Amino acid sequence: MKHGVFGLPMLYNRFLPLGVAFSLLFASCALTKHIQEGDYLLSRVNIHVDSLSSTEREELGELSNLIPHQPNRRFLGLFRWTLALHNLSNLKSNSFINRQLRRWGDAPVIFNPTEAEFGRANLTAMMYNLGYLNAETTLQVDTTRPKQAFLTYSIRPGKRLTVGRYEERPTDSTIQAILHPQDTLAQKRLFPGEQYRSHLHAGAILSPKHMRAEQERVTELLRNRGYYSFTGDSIHFEVDTLYAQDIWVRSRIAVPQEVYRIGKVSLLQRPRQEETPLWDTEREGIRFRLDGKHYIRPAELARRIWVRPGELYSMRHTAATYSALSELPTIHGISIQYHTDSLSADSTLLNCEITTNSAQTKSISGDIVGTNSSGSLGVSSSLAFSNNNLFHGG
Incomplete structure (x- = not known):
């Protein structure tokens, strides 16, 4: 590999002047160029936490996520290149290049005392939630640099109780x-x-x-x-x-007196077209109304339904039923609702109504691509047919 000035490869030397030019251009463009009088560019946000062990500090997680008021992004933690791009534009001009610079860049983040205070409240609430009941969070705003604001959040956790x-x-x-x-x-x-x-x-x-x-x-x-x-x-x-x-x-x-059992269990499969006739059947005490055009075997559906008549209501069985039915590609939009049985003398009976919608099960797709074999041009085509309900659910 050929080397040029400073012992760098020739490829690097070719782009070195361009990189230097861009660096000088960005450096000459003041970060506060478009900051109005009386406003401050939010330049940096720091968070300091006193007297916590490394384990306790790790438990806090990424504290910066709790502060919505953040400065413009930095490249490699050093350069705010998106802000520099924005500052290259002329805000009074609506020319194509100025519009593009504003679109590629980010407008300067102006210091907002209300949002900064909201971040302080978030930090205090997070500390309280983790057991630092006497935690104090203070916010210091440094505006000594012209048109720039530097925020420092200081957290004094205090001692936790056991x-x-x-x-x-x-x-x-x-x-x-x-x-x-x-x-x-x-x-x-x-x-x-x-x-x-x-x-x-x-x-x-x-x-x-x-x-x-x-x-x-x-x-x-x-x-x-x-x-x-x-x-x-x-x-x-x-x-x-x-x-x-x-x-x-x-x-x-406060424990309620009623312990609920399951009464009737039913599943309705709504067809894709309203005029499609429904097929009624029953398996293992579960009543089904199924879409005849997108038929799923009732035995397969019953196998996936954990909620059964006569058993105690169970939140876990509800979640397991939803998860198992969601695995079927032929249905979507699953809803599981419970209602007390108004026709029963037993007020602790819950009827379970499961509602689903039929999904598109058959599709045809085609693809046409150009080919080049030893200089000979041609066209290759393919046609694919898929059926997601070939075995009717299993």
Whole structure:
């Protein structure tokens, strides 16, 4: 390889003057060229966190994502080339080149005190959510450089509290067997993913995040076992922080009296055309109304439906049904709704109505490409036919 000036390859020397010219052009273009009097270009945002271990700091994640007020992008963390491109344009001209420069570049980000304060509030809320209940976040704005603003967020986390004792006080003591089963392995085989240890156990960090996780944990356990009307709002926490070394946390759980079972289960497959006749059938206690033109075997549909008549309502069975039906390419737009059976004397019966839409199952596609074989020009064509319902669902 030939070398030129400075020992660089000739190819580099060819583009070196061009690169230098662009660098000088960008450097000569002031970053604050289009900043009005009284405004400030947002130049940099820094975040400082005091007295946290590396593990605690890692738990915070990328703090800059919580600050919506960010300066213009930098290339390799150094050059704001998109801002420089924008500044090359004449804002008073609407010529083609000026319009292109403004389209390729980014307008300068003007410092906005309201947005900067919103970022400070976000940081404080995030720290509080992780258990830094006394965290303080301050914002310093440096405008000593002409028409430029530098923001510095300083976070003083404070000390986190840990749970000393935790107890549950449900209004119905019978759910204790659900919250704390004797054979957890057997329950996990029936309901994979469930957790039977509280997020607020002794030694855990006392935080709103763990409280919400505890609400979700208890809600999942109960809604998987018939408590259809139970929500996380049915759980309230009482915290006694009189002694900082021994925090007491109590959860009061308002348990509904009704435990719901499944009544009727039905699936409706809406056809692509309204005038298409529907085919009625029943398999394993599930009633089907199917699109005759996009027929799916009822046995295959029944195999994918986990919700069954007579069983306890289960949130997990609902999710499993939705996931299994979504794997079929012949249907889409799946909806699963529950309604109390108004015709039944038993008010705790839920009818499950599954609604789907027929998808396009057959298609023909063609392709034409030019060919060149040893200088001979030609055309190659192909035709493909696909059927996503060849085996009617399985």
